[in-house]
Amino acid sequence: MVRPLTLHPHRALPADPAVRAIAVRILEQTAPLPLICMHGHVEAEAFARDTPFADPAQLLIVPDHYVTRMLASQGIDLADLGVPRTDGGAVETDSRTIWRRFCENWHLYRGTPSRYWLEHELVEVFGVDEAPSADSADRLYDRIAETVADPAFRPQQLLDRFGIEIISTTDPASSDLSHHASLAEQGLGERVVPTFRPDAALMIGRDGWAQEVEALGAAAGEEISDLAGLLDALRIQRRRFVAAGARATDHGHLSAAAAPMDEAAAAALVASALAGTVPTPEEAAAFEAHMLLQMAAMSCEDGLVMQLHPGVLRDHASGILARHGRDKGYDIPVATEYTRSLRPLLERFGHDPRFHLVLFTVDETVFSREIAPLAGAYPSVRYGAPWWFLDSPDGMRRFREAATETAGFYNSSGFVDDTRAFASIPARHDLARRIDAGYLARLVAEHRLEEDEATQTAIDLVTTIPRAAYPPLAR
Incomplete structure (x- = not known):
């Protein structure tokens, strides 16, 4: 939906x-x-x-511990969110995959200030008009990536x-x-x-x-x-x-x-x-x-x-x-x-x-x-x-x-x-x-x-x- x-x-x-x-x-x-x-x-x-800023995941998810800590609290490994390892070990490098994981778990941010900030960013900064979800993840990614490339x-x-x-x-x-x-x-x-x-x-x-x-x-x-x-x-x-x-x-x-x-x-x-x-x-x-x-x-x-x-x-x-x-x-x-x-x-x-x-x-x-x-x-x-x-x-x-x-x-x-x-x-x-x-x-x-x-x-x-x-x- x-x-x-x-x-x-x-x-x-x-x-x-x-x-x-x-x-x-x-x-x-x-x-x-x-x-x-x-x-x-x-x-x-x-x-x-x-x-230029990087892609949507590298801009909004990977460096923001407010965002990643919520996902980590639900058992998602930081490596799967692209957070670099100190030893140079393998982490997720596909930003679209990282973005999808975030969108699939959008409900976790209900009632948090992170949701308030993210909604403001998505609408006011990136012109997004639909909420993150598994279905909308790729469309949002493309919209934000277009803005970031400007x-x-x-x-x-x-x-x-x-x-x-x-x-x-x-x-x-x-x-x-x-x-x-x-x-x-x-x-x-x-x-x-x-x-x-x-x-x-x-x-x-x-x-x-x-x-x-x-x-x-x-x-x-x-x-x-x-x-x-x-x-x-x-x-x-x-x-x-x-x-x-x-x-x-x-x-x-x-x-x-x-x-x-x-x-x-x-x-x-x-x-x-x-x-x-x-x-x-x-x-x-x-x-x-x-x-x-x-x-x-x-x-x-x-x-x-x-x-x-x-x-x-x-x-x-x-x-x-x-x-x-x-x-x-x-x-x-x-x-x-x-x-x-x-x-x-x-x-x-x-x-x-x-x-x-x-x-x-x-x-x-x-x-x-x-x-x-x-x-x-x-x-x-x-x-x-x-x-x-x-x-x-x-x-x-x-x-x-x-x-x-x-x-x-x-x-x-x-x-x-x-x-x-x-x-x-x-x-x-x-x-x-x-x-x-x-x-x-x-x-x-x-x-x-x-x-x-x-x-x-x-x-x-x-x-x-x-x-x-x-x-x-x-x-």
Whole structure:
């Protein structure tokens, strides 16, 4: 059976007709505004080379762990979805076959944000008018492939089509930033900017740490033989990121802990690790907490906004990690504590006008208990948008209700899409604007805000607030 695929104009808005009418009016004012994408994972190389996207499966399925993890949860092997193996072993290479597997299992996405994003992409980006199914798979594949082959459907052209004002990439501390240099030469250096991600150089207990430190030293032109050398190299690279247009750092540690370690002990630990001794988990955790404090101090020096994304036990399935590598859908949230963990950092920098910290969480129990109160007290702190498992319609609603009453709207970062799936960026921003319009409409209907105030707040959440949260720096 052919099932038509259309987008209801009032999707994700409140069900109550009176509140929905207000939400529609608010949404009309934000829908045409530009997208400010200050935390993303689209590769800088894709923009710099402006190479055509691959086929539908390679664009929409294989690299998107939101999509593949659902299929994997139903017993479909990642190899059968074309996800590369670390050992170069055999995986499905026929993209049409991969696409058919996805379409045959479309029902699995019912009620998920992935379905919302995919429907938006299929209709708005690719002009599809029937739902995925075993019967429609080949027709959809051909339709999407035709769009992807169009020279107008390239990364740089999509910046204009999607209305993206600015987009950040996320780059390792050891990056030579050559792709960003190329973008600057092409006149896009102000529009596609890097974000400094030093995790691999700070996580001293992680496999590959010594190799990343060596790469960091090579990029910075510094031989790293001790802790002082590591800190110098990080400072040099941060300055290079700022010169390339960076506005923020990004830290994805397991814990939010940021606390000083005895300097001699930290130096001895680095020397030992560089010599090949693997630190204990306790030593590694203490060093990471120490280095987060160092990163905060450096943010005061260079102005980069510090983003903290803790609380995820990454690569939960060691077998998947060994076969397919990192970031394959097996990063699982853990309970996360912020109030005590961040106190040493905020005691030092919380009232420093040079310091700016954006806190994210996948543990929604801390929205109202910890993050919103911190953002509502410290002038340096902003609460970040719902992230990963919470960037869903109901997750966003719960977030608004839990955080806004304590910290208000203007202590937030605005929405960040946090995605590698370039074609889904407009869908993610659209959903966020709809949820905010619905929440603000309820405040109007309850006579807690005037409608003009609600409309201005919605506009600010889309433009004014993210621009203020991630200001440009002097290069």
